[in-house]
Amino acid sequence: KQEVTQIPAALSVPEGENLVLNCSFTDSAIYNLQWFRQDPGKGLTSLLLIQSSQREQTSGRLNASLDKSSGRSTLYIAASQPGDSATYLCAVDSGNTPLVFGKGTRLSVIA
Amino acid sequence: EAGVAQSPRYKIIEKRQSVAFWCNPISGHATLYWYQQILGQGPKLLIQFQNNGVVDDSQLPKDRFSAERLKGVDSTLKIQPAKLEDSAVYLCASSGRTGGSGNTIYFGEGSWLTVV
Numbered sequence: 001k002q003e004v005t006q007i008p009a010a011l012s013v014p015e016g017e018n019l020v021l022n023c024s025f026t027d028s029a030i031y032n033l034q035w036f037r038q039d040p041g042k043g044l045t046s047l048l049l050i051q052s053s054q055r056e057q058t059s060g061r062l063n064a065s066l067d068k069s070s071g072r073s074t075l076y077i078a079a080s081q082p083g084d085s086a087t088y089l090c091a092v093d094s095g096n097t098p099l100v101f102g103k104g105t106r107l108s109v110i111a
Numbered sequence: 112e113a114g115v116a117q118s119p120r121y122k123i124i125e126k127r128q129s130v131a132f133w134c135n136p137i138s139g140h141a142t143l144y145w146y147q148q149i150l151g152q153g154p155k156l157l158i159q160f161q162n163n164g165v166v167d168d169s170q171l172p173k174d175r176f177s178a179e180r181l182k183g184v185d186s187t188l189k190i191q192p193a194k195l196e197d198s199a200v201y202l203c204a205s206s207g208r209t210g211g212s213g214n215t216i217y218f219g220e221g222s223w224l225t226v227v
Contacts, residue, residue: 004153034216043115043202043218044154089153098144098167099216101153 002027002094006102013080014110021075021105023090028068031095035064035075038087038104047088048075080109113137115219117203123225129191132222136184136205142166144216145178145188146202154202160186193226200224 003026013019023033032051036044048057048064050073056065063076077084089104116135124130136143141162146154157176158168163183171178175194180186190197200221207215 036218041220041223043220044204046215046217049215091153098156098159098170099154101155103151103153 002030002092002097002100004090004092004100004102006088006090006105008105009103010106010108012108012110015080015082017080017109018076018078019080019107021077021088021107023073023075023102025071025073025092025100027092027094028071029094030068031093033064033066033073033093034091034099035062035073036089036091038089040086044089077107080107082109082111085109115203115205115217117201117219117222119222120220121223121225123227124193126195126226127192129189130193130224131187131189132201132203132224134186134188134203134219136186136203137217140205140207140217141183142206143180143186144202144204144206145186146204146218148200148202148221150199157188157201190224193224195226198224198226 005024007022034049035047038044050057050066061078066073085108087104087106091099091101118133143160145157148154157171158178159166160180163180178188202221204216204218
């Protein structure tokens, strides 16, 4: 059974810092991994999707990496801004089972 | 392109009452999902539809939850009777024009249920 863990559960950083959010999964037989952002009172917005054959994906100040063999993914946010404050969730697609989500990392960027 | 629409956004009911949530997916998306997200947790899949057929409902508490997707477009999720532990956000999502792995999933803003 796939399990997804995100560390840390919460993170507070000053504006301008670069930061890394971590996601680990127990079963390396995955099709893809997605990073989502969730603002308070809102649904989830997909940020990046990494296929199992890829090592990383980039979008603006966001960079997500995937190391399938070790069961790890990281989301790197460069030059953080107060608008980046949200909960970030990773989710693993193993193909024939539902997406499995982590519990998320709650990020606060302080101006 | 319009996003995934859900209603109502917020609902407060007493335990043992019933409630229904409605979802309209992105036009042309074959796959529709209902997720339950309890505060502080990641979303958990309740049911997945491919067009108007059920693909996965293994985590749906079928004694009180039901869902349908008539005509393969809109969907409704019903809870009857509600329990206190059903308090959560119910997220509808849709993906791809043919469904399957590898398609980005688009979520609605959720229907927030409080059972008192």
